[in-house]
Structures are given as structure tokens and as C-alpha cells.
Amino acid sequence: MSTKTKEARAVDDTLLSDVTAKKSEKSPPPPPFKPSWESCGSYKAAPGARSMLRMKGTLHRSWVYRIAAPGAPASSSSAGPELGYVHMPTIAWSSERNRLYVAWQGSKGAEGNNDQNIYFSSSASHGSAWTQAKRLGPKQTGARWAPVLFVAPNPPRHAVRHGKQPTQPSSLRLFYAESKNCFVCNSLACKNLMQPRLKSAVQQASTNAAPSNGYGHMGKENPTHNPAISPQWKPGGDIYVEELVSDVRFSGSPTLVLSESTPGGNIPKVIANPPAVSENGNWVLPYWREVPRGENVSPSCRTRASKEEYAGVVSTNNFGRTWHMYGSLKMKPGKLPFRQKDKPDWLIEASIVSVDKARSNNLLQLFRTSRDVAFASRSTDGGKSWSEPASTPLANPNSKLNVIRIPTTGHLVVAYNNHAFREKKRSNLVVATSRDEGKTWSELVKLETVFVDEQFYHYPSMAYVPSTGSLFVVYASFGKGIRMAKIDLECSTSA
Known part of the structure; x- marks a missing residue:
């Protein structure tokens, strides 16, 4: 058995003490995660990874439609009709046509005027310029x-096998509401003008007959838009849908989705946001029933309308040919304050x-509410x-x-x-994001931060363009x- 010299044993003891000391020390923390960002347009998250989302560069703003100052000609990227009231914009990206589309409700005067219609514009330059x-097309009633x-997304394979696919599976649809029976006349001239409509509405309320096609139908054939003569229509009515048939034209042949008179009498139906698509390809469109408020509302609407206001969805499993209603969600008393009496x-x-x-x-x-916070409901x-x-x-x-x-990351925005x-x-x-559903x-x-009396920056709608990773918000x-507003998104993955 060999023995070590005193010097060799001393070296061994020194090495052992160094190793022991190193083992007793705490390991230094790992360096902070520094994500390598890339455009959300090409981003693919690894399985099981947690994605992150942020704005790349600066915010880009532009006008889709700008109201002209009093006495001045229309001056905006879209110009066209001189409207004094515009509201409720909606935006969509059509990859089929490589265009952004924006639509809104507008009139020359105020909300609910008889000339109120849907207007739309498109951009082939990612919002840099907009068509007039x-x-x-012409209205049917109000x-x-x-x-x-x-x-509308491409149909799932099982729908194709069962012959349920639409003629144009990826086409752009436009849903909207059209007033039917619920209006107010604020002058004798208006009441005289609307007598055929009033008579038809009363008959419909008592017999459930179809409304007449007389002069009371305040559509294209009515020559006046004078607010002193025309009725003021209440929000909502029948829900219709039309299909885009060219880059700048909708079909002009609306399909009825949901009637004002079904169910429970003449209670206008209203919508505000697009459908979701369920696992089997059903379109699920949120809507709500809104009883008209105020005095002197037209008789059929006032006498037939129960006070059963609620929110629900209307769903189709055959790409819009037939629709079914589900849900009757109502606000219930609670601890949160009800602010606007x-x-x-x-x-x-x-x-x-x-x-x-x-x-x-x-x-x-x-949901929008009167309780200072948004409310949520979930379906499985x-x-x-x-x-x-x-x-x-x-x-x-x-x-x-x-x-x-956002499809590339799974974030909700x-x-x-x-x-x-x-x-x-x-x-x-x-704009805010969530990664926990x-x-x-x-x-x-x-997007906007200034608080000024009588100034409203509101009613946002968003569209995401996967090819560029850009998020567009209209309001x-x-x-x-x-x-x-155009927001270029960057994405990354954290461990």
C-alpha cells in the first residue's frame, strides 16, 4: 500500500476544500429571458410554449371617412356622400380579395333619420387609401x-361530404338591422305622411299580416329626408345578411336572418359584432332584443312589445339558409352599482x-352594461x-x-x-390581450386618451391580417x- 507525501496530502486537502466550498455556494440565477421577436404573420409557436405579444414600431392612424366641416366640401380618404352622422363601424379582412372592408351606419342628419343607411369602403393598400x-342598396322599410x-370560413370536411357547403365558401357577408315598425313622429306632417304605414302596422299587430307596400314604406320611393317630416326610427328591426359579389358591391338581395316580430311581438332585434364559428362549422351570431323607449312610439310596436328584453345568439348550421335562436341572458340584481338611472x-x-x-x-x-364593468357569459x-x-x-x-x-398565438385581443x-x-x-381565455x-x-365633453372615441371593431401580422382597429x-389604427404585432415564445 503506497503512501502519499506530506506535500501531496496537503494538495488533496486543498482541492477537497475547494470542491466542498463550491458545492455549498448557491448557483447563480439564469440570465433573464430575452425573446427573439418576429412578425406575428410568420410566427409559429412551439407545442406547449407560452407566447407573448407586443406592438412593433409605432401606431399608425388614418381616416376611413371624415365628416366635412359645416359649409365645407367633403374631404377625406373616402369622400363620397356628405354625411353628418356616422357610427358603429365594422372591419374585416378578405384574403380572397386581398382587401380591407369597413362598413358603418350613416345619415345626413342624426341617428334614426329616415335616410340612415349602411355605407362601406375598401382598401387594397392595408388602410393607406380607401375607395369612395x-x-x-335601396331599403325596404326604415x-x-x-x-x-x-x-365566412371554408366549410369543414364533414359539411362538404354532406353537401352543406355554400356556393362561395370564403365570401364576405354583411349583416345589418332594418327598422320595420318602431318609429316616432314628432310633427303632424310626419303623422300624415305615415298614415298608410301606421294603418298597416296596426293591422299587422292584430292579424300578424305582412305589412303593405304602400307609400308608408319609407324606402327609396320616399322623396324627402326632411327631419321635420320624416319619422325617427328606433334602433334595430329585422336582421338581414347580404353577400359581397365584387370588390365594391354587395348583392342587393338581403336574406332574412331574424324577424322583429319573432318571438313575442314587435321587439326590434339588434346586432353589434360578428359571429363566432363553432367546432362543427356553425355560425353563432350574438343579438339582443331592445324595446323602444320614449313617448309616441308607433302603435304596433308599443302595444305588442312585452318588456322581455334579453340577449342571445342566433345560429346556422347550413351557412345562413336557416337560423335558430338560443339563450335569454338578462342582467340580474347584484352588488355592482347601476350608474345610469x-x-x-x-x-x-x-x-x-x-x-x-x-x-x-x-x-x-x-357584454356592454350599465354597471361600470363588462360582463361575460360562456358556452361549452x-x-x-x-x-x-x-x-x-x-x-x-x-x-x-x-x-x-389571434390565430398565430392563440391570444384573445x-x-x-x-x-x-x-x-x-x-x-x-x-387594446388589451389575454392568454388565459x-x-x-x-x-x-x-389608441385615444383625451377626455373632452361631448367627445366620444368608441365602438371599436378589429381585423387581423395573418400574412403581415397587422391588427387593424376602426372606431x-x-x-x-x-x-x-394599424398595429403591427410582434410575437415570441417564453419557456
């Missing part, structure tokens, strides 16, 4: 409201989204049944919001006014026009 605004653009305590203007994949039976609705069966509406972390000043899903109710103000318009939200970017700027 065009008006949808004012048109609440345009909603929707790109002159307004209804309602759940309206819902935005719906598939939360876990592009086509899913797991759906989320976010493709929209046939819904959970009790509950409050969310999202502030809401009794104004519309819009939520979509919401555009909304991030403040509680303020008299005569809607601002702090922001809408339970929590993180602010991405602010109404009260008294000024339709504004658009």
Missing part, C-alpha cells in the same frame, strides 16, 4: 342599423369569440346554452367592445373604453368620422 364610400362584416340595466352589444382554437364549442361573450356546447353572466376585470362606460382571437361611466365622455380607448387582461396599446370619433 358607397351606400348599400332606417338601417348596426352593420357587421363577417368572412335613465338607461336600462341591460346586457347588449355582445362580442363573441372562440377561446381555445379557431373553431371551438368553447365560446365567450363580452357551441352556443346552445350559456353560463350566468358575471362581471369581468374590464371597465365599461356603457359602451360597445370587441374581442377577437379586446378593444374597449377602459374607464367607468363618465357623463358625456368616452375615451381611454385601449379571457380571465385576465394586459394592456397592449392606447367612431363622434362628429368627426370613422378612424382607423
Whole structure:
């Protein structure tokens, strides 16, 4: 057995003490994660990875339609008709036509005027320039409201096998409401003008007969748009849908989705956001029933309308040929304050989204309310049944919001006014993201922040362009026009 020298043993003891000391030291923390960002247009998340989302570069703003100053000619990227009132914009990206489309409700005067119709414009330059605004075809009855653009997806394979696919599976649809029976006449001249319509409405209320086609139908044949003579229409009515048939033209042949008179009498139906698509390819469109308010509402609407206001969805499993209603969601008394005593305590203007994949039976609705926060309801069966509406972390000043899903990352993105109710103000318009199916939200970017009396930046609508990773947000700027913001998104993956 060999022995070590005193010097060798000393070296061994030194080495052993160094190793022991190193083992007893804490390991240094790993360096902070530094993501390598890339455009969301080409981004593919690794399986099981957590994706992140942020704005790349600066925010780009432009006008889709700008209201001319009094006495001045129209001056905007879309020019066209000189409108004094524009509201409720909606936006969609058509990959089939490589264009952005924006539609809105507008009139020469004020909301509900008889000349109120749907206008639309498109851009082949990602929002840098817009075509001249065009008006949808002739109305059948009254004012048109609440345009909603929707790109119908390609049908799933089982639908093709069973012969359910539409003629043009990827075409752009435009949903909207048209007033039918619910209006107010504020002058004797209006009442005299509307006598045929009043008579027809009363007959319809008592016999459920179809309305007449007389002069009371305030459509293209009515020569006047004088507010002193024309009726003021109440929001909503029948829900229709039309299909885009060229780059700049819709079909002009509306298909009825939901009647004002079904069910429960003449209660106008209203929409505000596009459908979601369920796992089996059904389109699930949110809507609500809104009883007209105010005095002197036309007889059939006032006498037939029960006070059963609620929100629900209308769904189709054959690409719009037939529709079925589900759900009757109402606001229930709770601890949250009801701020606007002159307004209804309602759940309206819902935005719906598939939360876990592009086509899913797991759906989320976010509602405008009078309770200072948005409410949410969820479905796990493709929209046939819904959970009790509950409050969310999202502030809401009794104004519309819009939520979509980014397909490349799975994030939910919401555009909304991030403040509680303020008299005569809607601002702090922001975009926020969620990666836990809408339970929590993180602010991405602010679009508008200035609070001024009688100024409203509101009613956002979003479209995502996968090829470029760009998010487009349109919204109404009260008294000024339709504004658009372009947000270029960057994506990355964290461990």
C-alpha cells in the first residue's frame, strides 16, 4: 500500500476544500429571458410554449371617412356622400380579395333619420387609401342599423361530404338591422305622411299580416329626408345578411336572418359584432332584443312589445339558409352599482369569440352594461346554452367592445373604453390581450386618451391580417368620422 507525501496530502486537502466550498455556494440565477421577436404573420409557436405579444414600431392612424366641416366640401380618404352622422363601424379582412372592408351606419342628419343607411369602403393598400364610400342598396322599410362584416370560413370536411357547403365558401357577408315598425313622429306632417304605414302596422299587430307596400314604406320611393317630416326610427328591426359579389358591391338581395316580430311581438332585434364559428362549422351570431323607449312610439310596436328584453345568439348550421335562436341572458340584481338611472340595466352589444382554437364549442361573450364593468357569459356546447353572466376585470362606460382571437398565438385581443361611466365622455380607448381565455387582461396599446365633453372615441371593431401580422382597429370619433389604427404585432415564445 503506497503512501502519499506530506506535500501531496496537503494538495488533496486543498482541492477537497475547494470542491466542498463550491458545492455549498448557491448557483447563480439564469440570465433573464430575452425573446427573439418576429412578425406575428410568420410566427409559429412551439407545442406547449407560452407566447407573448407586443406592438412593433409605432401606431399608425388614418381616416376611413371624415365628416366635412359645416359649409365645407367633403374631404377625406373616402369622400363620397356628405354625411353628418356616422357610427358603429365594422372591419374585416378578405384574403380572397386581398382587401380591407369597413362598413358603418350613416345619415345626413342624426341617428334614426329616415335616410340612415349602411355605407362601406375598401382598401387594397392595408388602410393607406380607401375607395369612395358607397351606400348599400335601396331599403325596404326604415332606417338601417348596426352593420357587421363577417368572412365566412371554408366549410369543414364533414359539411362538404354532406353537401352543406355554400356556393362561395370564403365570401364576405354583411349583416345589418332594418327598422320595420318602431318609429316616432314628432310633427303632424310626419303623422300624415305615415298614415298608410301606421294603418298597416296596426293591422299587422292584430292579424300578424305582412305589412303593405304602400307609400308608408319609407324606402327609396320616399322623396324627402326632411327631419321635420320624416319619422325617427328606433334602433334595430329585422336582421338581414347580404353577400359581397365584387370588390365594391354587395348583392342587393338581403336574406332574412331574424324577424322583429319573432318571438313575442314587435321587439326590434339588434346586432353589434360578428359571429363566432363553432367546432362543427356553425355560425353563432350574438343579438339582443331592445324595446323602444320614449313617448309616441308607433302603435304596433308599443302595444305588442312585452318588456322581455334579453340577449342571445342566433345560429346556422347550413351557412345562413336557416337560423335558430338560443339563450335569454338578462342582467340580474347584484352588488355592482347601476350608474345610469335613465338607461336600462341591460346586457347588449355582445362580442363573441372562440377561446381555445379557431373553431371551438368553447365560446365567450363580452357584454356592454350599465354597471361600470363588462360582463361575460360562456358556452361549452357551441352556443346552445350559456353560463350566468358575471362581471369581468374590464371597465365599461356603457359602451360597445370587441374581442377577437389571434390565430398565430392563440391570444384573445379586446378593444374597449377602459374607464367607468363618465357623463358625456368616452375615451381611454385601449387594446388589451389575454392568454388565459379571457380571465385576465394586459394592456397592449392606447389608441385615444383625451377626455373632452361631448367627445366620444368608441365602438371599436378589429381585423387581423395573418400574412403581415397587422391588427387593424376602426372606431367612431363622434362628429368627426370613422378612424382607423394599424398595429403591427410582434410575437415570441417564453419557456
